[in-house]
Amino acid sequence: MVKRKEEDLKRISNILVADAYFSRKPFVDKVIESGLTLVSKLASNAVLRYRYTGE
Structure with missing residues (x-):
């Protein structure tokens, strides 16, 4: 559902x-x-x- 409505959702908000x-x-x-948060x-x-990437 998220993938189908991705563009509609992004027009409203990215969250x-x-x-x-x-x-x-x-x-x-x-x-x-899909690029949403x-x-x-x-x-x-x-x-x-x-996961700790350790720097």
């Missing part, structure tokens, strides 16, 4: 707000690919991981 249900990797990846609450069972 997409979504419920915690949508804060899953496949959805987040599609939002990022996602603002979302994380699900209560979310596992946060990050």
Whole structure:
């Protein structure tokens, strides 16, 4: 849905707000690919991981 409506969404805003249900990797990846910024609450069972590139 995000990919289909990408241009319409960008005309309104480059920020997409979504419920915690949508804060899953496949959805987040599609939002990022479309060039939008996602603002979302994380699900209560979310596992946060990050990579330290070390400089």
